[in-house]
Amino acid sequence: xxxxxxxxxxxxxxxxxxxxxxxxxxxxxxxxxxxxxxxxxxxxxxxxxxxxxxxxxxxxxxxxxxxxxxxxxxxxxxxxxxxxxxxxxxxxxxxxxxxxxxxxxxxxxxxxxxxxxxxxxxxxxxxxxxxxxxxxxxxxxxxxxxxxxxxxxxxxxxxxxxxxxxxxxxxxx
Numbered sequence: 001x002x003x004x005x006x007x008x009x010x011x012x013x014x015x016x017x018x019x020x021x022x023x024x025x026x027x028x029x030x031x032x033x034x035x036x037x038x039x040x041x042x043x044x045x046x047x048x049x050x051x052x053x054x055x056x057x058x059x060x061x062x063x064x065x066x067x068x069x070x071x072x073x074x075x076x077x078x079x080x081x082x083x084x085x086x087x088x089x090x091x092x093x094x095x096x097x098x099x100x101x102x103x104x105x106x107x108x109x110x111x112x113x114x115x116x117x118x119x120x121x122x123x124x125x126x127x128x129x130x131x132x133x134x135x136x137x138x139x140x141x142x143x144x145x146x147x148x149x150x151x152x153x154x155x156x157x158x159x160x161x162x163x164x165x166x167x168x169x170x171x172x173x
Contacts, residue, residue: 003088009095010087010102017106021135022113025122028054037126048128055132056120069119076112080105096150103143110136 032038032054039051058069083105090097111134114121123132 003092006090006092006098007087009098010083010105013099013102014106014109017103017135017139018110018113021106021110021139024124024135025114028052028124029122032124050125050127052124053126053132055123055126056118057123057132058120069115073112073115076108076115079108080112083108094150096146096153100143100146100150103139103146107136107139107141107143110134110139 032052034054034056037047037051037053039046059072083101087098087101090101111121114136121134121136123134123137125134125138126132
């Protein structure tokens, strides 16, 4: 039963990420002409810092490696497969790693849907001079950040345990 709960957590986080990603991309494709930018009325002062733009990307996240759609389509399938394969071995209490994997899975699927249906990804979040990105890219990035944070926490705990056991050995000598 607990394994099912973990799988539902993974799929729930991923599904939320995919749904939000696809909904926002569809909204942009419907309401903002390609190459144009949009901000709600009264927020035009934000334009130099943040805006919604309608852009396409045939490369990786943040506009890198343009015209690599086939490679990134295959890579997305591999990432999805690796996450689904590895997930059952994750410790049941490691909610941070499970959440990170759910975000990464959702981000990979969100952009994969675009690649399969349109052969390019819709990007729309523009902040300063940073490359334009989307919710799927953000999900992947936040998922990677959570993964690194989880690793850092575990390494600190291991070091603390090693120091504690070394002190115990010295006291017993």
